[in-house]
Amino acid sequence: MDRCRLHQPGGPRRKIRQVRIMHRIYRHAARVVVHLGEHTPGSGALFAELEKADEDLASISFYVSPNLNATIIEELEQLLQRPWFSRVWVTQEAASNEELKFMCGNSVVSRRALDGCFFGYSAYNKVLTKRALPITFRGPFQLRQSLETDAVSYLMSLLIQSRECVASDERDKVFALKSLVNMKHQGSLDRLIDYTKDAESLFQEIALLFLSRFDAAFLVCTRHPHQRDMPSWVPDWSQSLPLRSGWLLDQRCAVDGWSSDRMYRVVPNPKASIALCTYGAEYARITHFSEPFVFERIEDVELPIVALYHNSRPLCDMFHLDARESGAHHRFGWPIWDAMRNMCPATLHSLLSGSGTFYNATSNRDNARPDLYQRWAYFYLRLQGSCIALLDNGVLTVVPQAAQVGDVICLISGAPAPCLLRPLEEGYWKMASGDCPIPGLL
Structure with a gap:
């Protein structure tokens, strides 16, 4: 055969x-x-x-x-x-x-x-x-589930890891992973494999499965919005845009000092059949955002990031780089650029790269190629398909390119990271992102 x-x-x-x-x-x-x-x-x-x-x-x-x-x-x-x-x-x-x-x-x-x-x-x-x-x-x-890991947790891990994989039928991005679950738990996921259901029904079923297992923590998987005929808080597993690692499921957004007694009804529109009701607190609203970062390959990250780091005095001082006038600030606009110049360079670097990994834009590409490209991967994961946004409290964050001025950063009870919500009529909200990193809040 x-x-x-x-x-x-x-x-x-x-x-x-x-x-x-x-x-x-x-x-x-x-x-x-x-x-x-x-x-x-x-x-x-x-x-x-x-x-x-x-x-x-x-x-x-x-x-x-x-x-x-x-x-x-x-x-x-x-x-x-x-x-x-x-x-x-x-x-x-x-x-x-x-x-x-x-x-x-x-x-x-x-x-x-x-x-x-x-x-x-x-x-x-x-x-x-x-x-x-x-x-x-x-x-x-590396791929097969350990006996200690439950099937639902492992399925989410596989969905995150296989984000960039392709399939002719978008439902297969879920169905193909079932065989990697430990044989002991295969039967518990058999019911997901159903070609009589459309992708929206499948993704909603998975979202409810994750909701029962992780509560609000699974919202981090809705990093980028979708236009599907399903609730905005339901992750679209046909997307290839990267997600942060599943370790975030064990984290909780720092909400000390914030009152989280407001209820949010998160739906795609007021007539949606499934609304997610959760408690949280409003943190700030978007006032400005940069041009989006869109890369075809990981190596495409190098040019704009090198230009940014050499054009930013705080980052130049931190990494001992030669200052260069590259016009990188035009991508961000003056309000955001001013906020970046006044920001702690270590915090700014962490916001842009998603990690504390050392950055050296002057590395010799031939001699340091593996390390250099691994660094670009950090920036790729954090910035691909996203913008830098300035909030009305002066804080910078990373938001999906579909974000709009007036969208609200909210601290949702039990969520691993701040969420981006868009106010609708009658007290409803639409989720634009479940993962908007804020320095000091995760």
């Missing part, structure tokens, strides 16, 4: 039965071989390197290659851009067993060799490529 065909006569109900048992095929397979396509003019050198690694790894526990030059790394980059690595359905192939093999042309190499090359055969502490490790490339021990 070279592939599993699901588009057979029988309609949605037959497809439901097939999808529910797909994981058994890969779990019981003696070996799974992934065909990545034919060789390109340069991929032969990469697979020659991987075949040599396989030979040595068969007799020793580690391998150090003298041949990991720029050409090999570039070919690895190209390989990771092949369609297999971005398809959500193949996560079950990746999680099947350790006997996963990769075929390109007539070359066949092990997962272990490809995995080792990705990390430079260096104890797995640095990556050589611009891209992060695709979820479809992780092994069974």
